[in-house]
Amino acid sequence: MHAMLWESLRNNQVQCQLCAHKCLLKNGDKGRCGVRLNKNGTLLSLVTNVATSLQLDPVEKKPLYHFLPGSKIFSIGSAGCNFSCKFCQNYAISQIQQHGRIPGKVIEPDELVNLAESKSVRSIAFTYNEPTVFFELMYKTTGLAQTSDIRSVIVSNGHMSQECLQTLARRLHAANIDLKSFRETFYKEYCNGHLQPVLDNLKTLKSLGVWLEVTTLVIPGLNDGDAELRDIAAFIHDELGRETPWHLSAFHGDYQMTDHPATPVARLEDAWRIGRETGLDFVYIGNVRTLLGGDTFCPQCGEVAIERKGYAVSIRGKAGVCPSCKADLPGIWQ
């Protein structure tokens, strides 16, 4: 199927405009993501109707803590990725460049929306592998979902092009974007990507009014130094706003980093304190058992507004309103 967002060049070459890599492809070449192919000077997407995972998840699993809390979200994954993170938890569907086969089954956007409707969900997530690389499937599905009053969410590495983001943003309601590090060397060495496009896209998402939450997978010895964590927290605070939730997620060995130690709970708790000291109102800890970083507190009076134990959610009073001082809490609640 013809791809969107690319340019035709001389001698049957094309340039893909979908993500910040902007791959230049000769006839017969595939992009870094493994799912876009130059065929005789036309760019094709190989995943316009391919799904590898269809699941009903708690929205907290994305993680989104200020978006329809306690609801289920219909979650769709396809294949390929524009990054090749050495610690990828979904490498079987993301790192398909290695074996060249595209896993999954054929399913069309209208069937996806019908499935979501049959499960009575209020939202759909494009997740599991990087949704940018299955843009065409996502774009059509979000359009149909809008007409069915179902909201759309991306869980992304944030390395899409500005053109991609601008095209998609009107159909998007929320995003959880990874800010994996605040060092270009980390992005280059461990992800095969770049930091600056992610920072730019975070700011663009905010300015376009998409509800935004940020996740950092804290990896011992690689991105967990105090200075780097402070840099991330300061960027979120200064550029995205203190009301932007920051999720700190525990690393467990995976893919090419199975021997790397897991994140100690105490380090996540240190990171939580750094986030709060930097002035962020909502800092959360995920993937581990700890008493810290699960609940939502009112920034005005400090009262607990939402309690969480794992994926169990208990909203005190009306969602989005402090049960004590009645201040409005930032997010999408209805």
Ligand code: SF4
């Ligand atoms: S989506 Fe990104 S990685 Fe894939 S072909 Fe386009 S520019 Fe390259």
